[in-house]
Amino acid sequence: MIPEAIDWRPGAQLEVLRLRARMLAGIRDFFSRRGVLEVTTPVISAAGATDPNLDSFRVSPPDLSGPHSYLQTSPEFPMKRLLAAGAGSIYQICPVFRWGEFGSRHNPEFTLIEWYRPQFGMDQMMIELIDLVASLLPADKFRGPAVRISYQDLFKTHLGIDPLSASGEDLQVCARDWGLGVVPGLETKDRDVWLDLLISHCIEPRLDHSVPTFVHGYPASQAALARLDPDNPRLAQRFELYLGGMELANGYHELADAEALAARFAADNATRRNRGLAPIPVDVRLLAAVSDGMPDCIGVALGFDRLVMLAADLESVDQAMAFSMRRA
């Protein structure tokens, strides 16, 4: 029997899929001209991301026996092993998977452009990121030069509060003033969650949509896998790029100290246990590689589907890909 009235069509118009293809070719051309090597690493691996805010899909053997594996939430671990092996500047365009992330700007499976530049500084990497984005977007979607603002100044400017020194109570009062007082399950002491709430609900929508904005100098508590600023250990050497009211990319001065990396993975898994989440096996090959010596480098992850949304003026990421999760 052939079912009727089933919506089998792609979410993206064919014209958008042609634009996607041109943009992918443009990215490869951009990196090829700059001598950055394209690499392919496995999407399935035995270890996964420990970040408590990321949910990895688990992959089981057909009979559900034996150890399971994980679909990557980003290709960073194997790419860092290639860096440690001396690969030099590398990039990858690949699918990544984050369970539960579904909305107008999120799909659990999406395409990431990730690249690493040994010996680059944060400034150089921000410039290269803007060069790449500018080469992919129509001129009217993008008004330069890019603005740079620290995380601290961003909060001071938009909300009149210092994100580094404010207490959980202060942040909660600030959220209440902005109409966000009641958030079930959010405790006063969860400073970082209040910061996440404020930046995503109160600040992000107010950033100039046509001017690329770099936010840098994140609190050390939100360092993820970035280094702490040697001159000010309250800050992490991490940046995010916003454009069109969306977060497009994030970049790290990559932590290359194996001991410190292992400590962050352990802290992540402790947080997971506290939240009742299963701990994730730590990538011991990554730790061994970093311990053998990973070059000083900057890494950036850029969301490709959101770039397509911007380039084609689309409301939803479902319109930027052939088949989003609900059509797959």
Add this chain to the structure above:
Amino acid sequence: MASYSTSEFRGGLKIMLDGDPCAIIENEFVKPGKGQAFNRVKIRNLLTGRVIERTFKSNESVEAADVMDTEMQYLYSDGEFWHFMHPETYEQVTAGAAALGDGAKWLKEQDACQVTLWNGEPISVTPPNHVTLVVTQTDPGVRGDTSSGGNKPATLETGAVIRVPLFIEIDDVLRVDTRTGEYVSRVKE
């Protein structure tokens, strides 16, 4: 007690919020670069009709509201309450003025309405999208009168007053859209 995780949130889902049954209108997933994910939700309070915005941490659970939409037949009003009957079980329910709201003026006995029940009690009644009602009072239309924009008021058998074209007369049967309160057509007897 049944509950929903934020990952199940979608338009139409009925949840309890601050002790009141509510319906989700819109659900938007919001997540900063590396941090906590949230669901920003637009919600209608089904008792007051008020629409509010609320933010939840993703993966939090919320109590489900035992709210059911049921097709029921309108029987009669005793002036204070409106009485409805389930067409198959013949079970009857009684709704007050608050549940009826503006919809009361379209109700004709035997019409099928959508009755929203919370824990078995009616909290809102939606009349059919289109009803057929008899004109009980309207002035004769004056040909060539353009000051009224080519229409005039008419009172219907239920007491509702709507704007109708000038050619409509007393005892005409009209089809009316209850969502807009507008005249649709004259129905041939």
